[in-house]
Amino acid sequence: MSDFLGHPAVQGGVAPFLAALVCAAVLQYARLGGLAILAGFATVALFLNGFTFSPLTATRKLILLGLAAPALGVLADFVLRDERWIRIVLALLCGAVAPWAFLAVLEQKSAAMGLAYGAGLLAFVAALVALTAQLRADGVRAGAAGLALGLGSGVCAVLAASAVYGLYGIGLGAAAGGFLLVQMVRGKPIAAGWTFTCPAALIAGLIGAGSLMLAALPWYSLPAMLLVPIAARIPAPLSAVWLRAIAVSLYAFVAAAVPAALAWYASRGPDG
Amino acid sequence: MKRLAAFFVAASLPLAATAAPESYTIDPLHTYPQFEVDHLGYSKMRGRFDGTSGKFTIDRQAKTASLELSVPTKTVTTGDEARGPRPRSRDEHLRTPDFLNAAEFPAMTYKATKVSFKGEDPALIEGQLTLLGVTKPVPLKVENWKCGPDPRTKGQKQMCGANATGSIKLTDFGIKFGVPVFIGDELKLWIELEAYKD
Numbered sequence: 001m002s003d004f005l006g007h008p009a010v011q012g013g014v015a016p017f018l019a020a021l022v023c024a025a026v027l028q029y030a031r032l033g034g035l036a037i038l039a040g041f042a043t044v045a046l047f048l049n050g051f052t053f054s055p056l057t058a059t060r061k062l063i064l065l066g067l068a069a070p071a072l073g074v075l076a077d078f079v080l081r082d083e084r085w086i087r088i089v090l091a092l093l094c095g096a097v098a099p100w101a102f103l104a105v106l107e108q109k110s111a112a113m114g115l116a117y118g119a120g121l122l123a124f125v126a127a128l129v130a131l132t133a134q135l136r137a138d139g140v141r142a143g144a145a146g147l148a149l150g151l152g153s154g155v156c157a158v159l160a161a162s163a164v165y166g167l168y169g170i171g172l173g174a175a176a177g178g179f180l181l182v183q184m185v186r187g188k189p190i191a192a193g194w195t196f197t198c199p200a201a202l203i204a205g206l207i208g209a210g211s212l213m214l215a216a217l218p219w220y221s222l223p224a225m226l227l228v229p230i231a232a233r234i235p236a237p238l239s240a241v242w243l244r245a246i247a248v249s250l251y252a253f254v255a256a257a258v259p260a261a262l263a264w265y266a267s268r269g270p271d272g
Numbered sequence: 273m274k275r276l277a278a279f280f281v282a283a284s285l286p287l288a289a290t291a292a293p294e295s296y297t298i299d300p301l302h303t304y305p306q307f308e309v310d311h312l313g314y315s316k317m318r319g320r321f322d323g324t325s326g327k328f329t330i331d332r333q334a335k336t337a338s339l340e341l342s343v344p345t346k347t348v349t350t351g352d353e354a355r356g357p358r359p360r361s362r363d364e365h366l367r368t369p370d371f372l373n374a375a376e377f378p379a380m381t382y383k384a385t386k387v388s389f390k391g392e393d394p395a396l397i398e399g400q401l402t403l404l405g406v407t408k409p410v411p412l413k414v415e416n417w418k419c420g421p422d423p424r425t426k427g428q429k430q431m432c433g434a435n436a437t438g439s440i441k442l443t444d445f446g447i448k449f450g451v452p453v454f455i456g457d458e459l460k461l462w463i464e465l466e467a468y469k470d
Contacts, residue, residue: 006453048448055405057446058376059369104376161360162368164449214375215368216360267359 011047012167016040020178034196040175069199076194095126125205131229132201142192145232146176149204152256160217224259231255296467310456319350430469
């Protein structure tokens with residue numbers, strides 16, 4: 001049993017997928033199906049790190065933020081008004097935590113470089129959260145974007161040499177896949193809201209940022225990741241939910257292939 | 273009476289000099305922490321770190337010593353640096369958060385807390401290893417301790433050398449990736465150490 005649970009495919013794929021599937025199926029009626037992303041990410045975090053946060057490394061900050069983000073999402077969905085300035089504040093708030101997560105690495109750089117990287121991370125994560133949150137009214141599009149963001153950031157991390165960050169990304173994608181599958185089987189979209197889009201984008205953004213700061217992801221893969229939520233907005237004039245989910249996922253996958261291809265191209269050695 | 277006192281003071285100076293603690297600076301070109309870890313249960317993979325720096329002091333009469341080492345984690349090498357057709361080499365992988373997280377934790381340090389002597393030579397160093405922000409006690413057994421003149425300088429420089437061995441558990445320091453399926457939890461350490469007297 002321990003060999004089974006210790007297998008990366010279980011830790012980063014099967015387990016978060018099942019956790020998200022059950023969570024989405026149970027909580028969809030309370031408009032909290034978006035918490036599926038939390039269930040899936042918490043599962044992969046439990047396997048790879050456990051819920052220990054000392055010393056508070058960059059990876060553990062990522063986990064902590066990923067676990068806290070759904071609370072912000074629930075707050076935004078159920079308490080705050082859906083106004084433009086609130087959306088901007090929420091996206092900037094998510095962006096602002098990215099430099100904090102990687103502060104230990106930023107501090108080792110020169111002041112100018114540290115500021116440039118910090119500002120870049122903030123802008124990237126804020127933009128990713130803002131773009132993904134625009135899909136919050138459509139659970140199918142949000143789920144497809146989460147699926148492609150998770151798998152895309154995971155593949156980028158693997159190409160940047162970090163299998164652990166790769167598993168976090170793939171686990172995130174698996175969780176979004178569970179959320180999407182419930183909608184496909186049920187034939188009706190589930191409310192995604194900030195509850196789903198905020199953690200999905202924040203975690204994927206931090207995985208990308210971590211692959212840049214701690215491994216060897218080229219910086220230009222990060223802005224390319226912004227194509228994923230943009231691609232998930234492309235019209236898919238199909239009535240059946242399962243067909244629309246497949247079509248939008250394909251759009252998002254094509255977009256997610258761009259940062260992965262850039263990472264792959266940058267990683268090729270002189271013999272590659 | 274004053275002359276007699278001055279004589280005793282002058283005569284005791286060389287003794288005081290030999291009894292004083294001696295301070296040494298680690299030679300990074302002859303100090304290499306090396307390690308061995310089980311790979312897939314089939315073989316023992318070996319690697320090393322370069323560029324180790326540090327200091328130690330020794331007082332043979334008082335039988336006390338201190339040791340501080342700093343090892344740059346990005347210098348890890350297992351003989352697989354070239355990527356070839358692969359996205360990343362094994363040494364690059366070892367520097368990522370999967371293992372040593374060299375960008376966030378550029379150095380691991382070792383600080384002795386107690387040194388036990390056998391005769392005039394250190395035999396066991398009890399100390400704290402700090403790796404990935406985690407500090408754990410790691411004892412090092414000292415072998416082949418030798419101090420004397422550096423033959424290359426015709427005795428003008430004094431040096432000491434030794435080999436130290438120990439082991440750690442990777443999971444104690446938060447390294448969990450691939451443990452124990454792909455790599456073993458126990459990592460054996462060998463440290464070849466040389467230092468010059470200040």
